[in-house]
Amino acid sequence: MIHFERFTLENGLKVLVHEDHTTPMAVLNILYDVGARDEHPDKTGFAHLFEHLMFGGSINIPSYDEPLQRVGGENNAFTSNDITNYYITLPAVNLETAFWLESDRMLSLAFSEKSLEVQKNVVCEEFKQRYLNQPYGDVWLKLRPLVYKKHSYQWATIGKELSHIENAEMADVKAFFKKHYNPQNAIMVVGGAVDKEKVKELAEKWFGPIPAGEKYHRNLPKEPKQLAEVKETIYADVPLNAIYKAFKMPGKMDKDYPAIDLISDILSQGKSSRLYRNLVKEQQLFSDINAYNFGSLDTGMFIVEGRLNPGISVEIADEAIWAELNQLKKDLVADDELTKVKNKFESTLTFSEMSLLDRAMNIAFYELMGDASLFNTEVDKYLSVTAAHIQEQAQQLFTKEQATTLYYLAK
């Protein structure tokens, strides 16, 4: 159970305060309601590039990192297809430094040409390091456009290609900032050894004067229902053949999401899971296999990916995956197995609540989904999932017409 209080500034900035006096530290987490899904198809990777630029100095403060490190703080950020999230942890006695830094970059960036040039290079190197210079690294660049025909989830957060990043210009940076980086599109969570009244005072002082800006109204094309199976084979310099299967699934806010999330646990969480027991241990078709989803806010992907053992035909391995999925459609999950994944979910959540930063991020994300207190009822939603519900979801999810399969094979 996470407790918090919230208030909203006149300019629309939502602030949530989560006091925890068992630690001497404080966290300031700001979620901006913008992700790679909000990019223009010809300028992809921009939300993430922009995240880098947020560290390149703001209107009144030439360096973001230095003053924070000087007071014993650390920071980082991440960009997903849905959101961009920035966080600071620092000794609570120095909390005001975090307010000072974060409010100035919400007010305006320095828009330095040098920073843009350098960060374009840095992001291109990140692109190479994580997506191009790794075995199987480019799989999401290949798979996403096969799965999504309309929705902007069809590109990865890093972007479709290096040239999109190389071509980014200062005018794009300024327009993006104006459109997305203002109090109305942000949720701030302040947690740790902080006092609610003091946080209010600091929020008014530092964020209050920032102009509200314009509210961004997202209007993304809805991904139409897939009606025919998609199959593709690519060959690359990799040591093992691999299969990636994607099924479209409802977003994280959907009432059926907990059941689907538990399906991936039944299939592949830990060594007692079905895919591991049956396909790795018993039939020895795969050396490694996983099922998971991304918890996306819009229509998501349920992924099954596996690396094949030498000498195993891809078709046979693919059939074996289908057999496991069909099993979930045909038979009810046994009580013990369902209890097992529910217990595991509950304890994973309990362990993650030990981290102040995790709690702050969760509060922000659930607030974005409508109400931070939804986080506290999440467990109940998972615990109330029934075997019949799992079966029904499996039946809707795992159909040939809605499947996208990528064979990623060794040259």
Place this chain on the structure above:
Amino acid sequence: MLDRTTAPQFKNIEDIHFIKASKHQLANDIPVFIINAGEQELVRIEFIFKNVNWYIQKPLLSLAANTMLNDGTSNLSGAEIANKIDYYGAFFQTEYGLDRSTVVLYSLNKHLPNTLPIIKEVLTDSVYPEKEVDTFINNQKQKLKVSLEKNDFLARRQFSKAIFGDTIYGFSSNLEDYDALNQADLRQHFQQTYHPENCTIVVSGKVNEDILTLLNSLFGAWKSDVVFKPNTVEFKAADDKYHYIEKVQALQSAIRIGMPSINRKHKDFPALQVLNTVLGGYFGSRLMANIREDKGYTYGIGSANVSLEQAGYFFIASEVGTDVCADTLVQIEKEVNILKTQLIGDEELALVKNYLLGSLLGSLENAFSHADKFKNIYFFNQDYEYYTNYINTIKTINAPQLLELANKYWDFDQFYKVIVGKV
């Protein structure tokens, strides 16, 4: 009017509070260290064993014996072990390190009477079923094949091999090493390693009396008279300083540079940590500022002092565009040499000191992190004085001392330089 150009007043960090481990022991003298803290009704119990009887002819035995601990006992198959642990929402992990092999149980307190007996069974009666051994060999070989396609993995291996040779710290595993694993060797190695005389237990979380009683009833009568030999690591670093593995297709080169150095037992270690932070130990470090934030050559570059029980080493690592690999080396040399010839400025030093203290304070987040801090001293024969000294060193060290240290421990010409990719 609000002044946004001036930083708010800040306070230096004065007090850093460590929750110290209390020592207990089981009836058979297994030491149990307890860190009692936290609100959630859960614990982490670590069973820690020193690595023993390692030799180069069968280099993977320690690793395999540890990793396969969840693969079956006389009474329970691997599937049954996993099912029971998962059913209670617990986590059972094996952690293999160069010095120690560990078994970790994370469990809600209320389920310990059901989860802990499984650990007992695993630690006293693992049998390494033939079929599981075969699967292990196959899957690990497949994983290794994938890793061998990664430049940073190859650089790491080559670097360890260059400085530590054919020791447990230095050897590189080959596909054939996996084929050499067999059940008989694993069982023997299991007996030698997982042994009450070689065991330390660390419990962290919300720990009550019942847990100690339960541990004693399960593990207090554990006896074994198997003879084992603790590892001693004696190494001679290679003569060749430069190791280049060419990958014609590479878009980036992996760089790893460094040399053997001191470990946490040495009195200079805390000071060397401060020096390393300046060079490459945090986001604002000189290597990051120059090679990432000024030149944009890389997504990241960093350096570290690694403390092993019987040795230490220092390294700098990055992955950079192949076209700028040569200049990256020039820049690294330049940054190392500046620290040997020019005093670190007051502002930068003050910043690094505050950063390190804040980062230490922030790293003490919960009972588990306090337990990790305990292990860092315990296995290096240090006590909590180490941290008092570390904090004191951070607060008092000055620029001339750091310059002297750079000259004492760093010599770019003596660094091993491993590059995988293209120069």
